[in-house]
Amino acid sequence: QTVVTQEPSLSVSPGGTVTLTCGLTSASVSTSYYPSWYQQTPGQAPRTLIYSTNTRSSGVPDRFSGSILGNKAALTITGAQADDESDYYCVLYMDSGIWVFGGGTKLTVL
């Protein structure tokens, strides 16, 4: 059973920087996993932020960036704003041709 790991919750101060990570229990994440990131606020459909590791989706502010940090994928928010308070999900592409979402990170801006 492939498990994609994310921090259950994180907090950041307004204007601060926070890094969310996306890992695997059984391997290191690389660009071959096409890590992608989504933001979701309550009651809304998710929104694509970053896909294929570091490509920003149309209209996404450049304070959101994606990368590989060590053995995990990472989403970094620089200059956090109040409306960045959301749930964030990553997804990874597996060798078997399926996609697996992480459990999500609840980000608080305070």
Add this chain to the structure above:
Amino acid sequence: QVHLPQWGAGLLKPSETLSLTCAVYGGSFSGHYWTWIRQPPGKGLEWIGEINHSGSTKYNPSLKSRVTISVHASKNQFSLKLTSVTAADTAVYYCARWDSGSISWGQGTLVTVSS
């Protein structure tokens, strides 16, 4: 910009079959993966499966025995069927266009399974 209206029954009894359809407006139907994703209330996202315009499918192994995704290319539509539903299948179901992780999302349909 692609628009993905979706529809289907929102209330099912246990053992019934969930059936949802998604239309594709804007952009090409070929060259993309058409995907279903679900989210139980208060929980995270789950990839259900995908289909391309020629009908090639991949499914989540945990649902594979109950899931069928089909495409109706002439109508620019694709559908989800999930058999033998239980309360654990209660979720918001999203249709989506998927391009290497870049997802264009439908609005979602809440499907509740209750006796």
